[in-house]
Amino acid sequence: MDAIDLTSRLIRCPSVTPDEGGALVLLEQVLSAAGFACTRVDRGGVSNLFARWGARGANKSFGFNGHTDVVPVGDAAAWTHDPFGAEVVDGVMYGRGATDMKSGVAAFVAAAVDFVTTTPPDGAVVITITGDEEGPSVDGTVALLDWMVSNGEKMSHCLVGEPTCPNEMGEMMKIGRRGSLTAWFTAEGVQGHSAYPHRARNPMSALVKLLARIDRPLDEGTAHFDASTLAITTVDCGNPATNVIPAKGQATVNIRFNDAHSGASLTEWLRGEAAAVEAETGVKIGVRVNISGESFVTAPGAFTELVARSVEAETGRRPVASTSGGTSDARFVKDHCPVVEFGLVGRTMHQVDECVPVAQIAQLQAIYGRILRDYFA
Structure with a gap:
């Protein structure tokens, strides 16, 4: 599946918090077609999506978490490119959410679809996507996790696809947050x-x-x-x-x-x-x-090593295990299962002319695909 094309389609959805903007509808269509059981978990006016491939309660289940809501455009006249146009110029895609984090969502959705289609695992792949990460974060990932507990759904481990690299792909992953x-x-x-x-x-x-x-x-x-x-x-x-x-x-x-x-x-x-x-x-x-x-840290071990090894294999860089930066929805996921964050270079997130090199989207899809293959090997 082409993560670059999916990124462009997501950027064209004007999903400024708390508007769903069509982004989750699109993802539900894509995932359902690939055999994922999808459920909309909307709460408090916030749109969320839960998707699972494989059996509920599987002994081994790998989860991805991300968000499709984006911050406001700001002064639209200051943008060189349409903030919801997903224009590609000289190998760079422009648009609100290009970095934070529609590209990350597209990369792990595409990687998951390819994985379950070509090498169906003995276990489950879970995808949780919220429309409230950039907002109050009360009825987003928290609502998804509450629903999962009530319905017997679980993730053994989870990767949050937020941008984590300061300048170059592969240089940093987050194993905790302040x-x-x-x-x-x-x-x-x-x-x-x-x-x-x-x-x-x-x-x-x-x-x-x-x-x-x-x-x-x-x-x-x-x-x-x-x-x-x-x-x-x-x-x-x-x-x-x-x-x-x-x-x-x-x-x-x-x-x-x-x-x-x-x-x-x-x-x-x-x-x-x-x-x-x-x-x-x-x-x-x-x-x-x-x-x-609250602050948290996922202790270095087999899971963090799996992520680091996969990143290094695809980028040639060994990511530093960091706890720097602000908060993310990993602060909620850590109460459910061990969690690590890895994603794109975040230099332009929330800025005018937010953008991402399209080659990095493909590279991120490859990293996520390798993580899935090695996790279920």
Whole structure:
């Protein structure tokens, strides 16, 4: 099956989160024709697709996970090529989702179709595709995994096809991800005239004290992870006057953390720091936290070696096993089975004129095909 052609057909589907755009309909047609049992697992207005070749509950089942939703185009006039045109110029295909990650989905779907057609395995091949990876990620892969548990479906191992290579094909795979936490602080003081600060209680001063306390190194890194990071992303009170001390202020921080921490331990720390500043200043500080993912790592072993060996065989490069970058849906899959990520070079993802060399799509299909053959050998 031609993954390049399938990529172009997927790019032409305007599937900006949360619109399905025809992408999952197309994939269901392709997979059903190849003998996959397909089920739409839609939840909360989000479209998802589950497909399985082979018996439910097979002792050995290899899974692929990916998404067909894409981020908005932005300024369409800034694009050199139609963002949903899949134009190929000098061997490069342009379009929103070309890199992230319709090419990856096309590559593993094409590899899976070829594999089960030419060498039917003793086991199952499972494909899970969501339309909510670029959005809230509440009713996407999570919904698929919930449905799988309820219906006796399983994956023994899973590969997520997100872009993982910084500059060259084959240079990096992801065996884990940092956790991600966002905290919102709301400080409530007493409004007053800036010429008489003793008659007010300044919430902004309290927020500055709090941010100074927490804006520091959290650790020095661990065996598989770089050091955790904390970034102050907003500080605001919406005050248009220069001579008024506001009654309320807000600040937001985002933490990307390694396995030296958990979402719960960091939440406890932040609440403790806020309580200390509240006691010191008399300004009430509320804390709201959202943990979008915990850190995890798939221990190096037979599965990670299988992926690395397959990548090296097709690209000539031994991929570095990394946990760098942001979050992905692997953070949900890891609760179901061991998971590794490998995909294209991600340099243009989310950018104007997002693009992918078509040769890399074919190369990625070959890598995924080799992984399937070796896994079921």
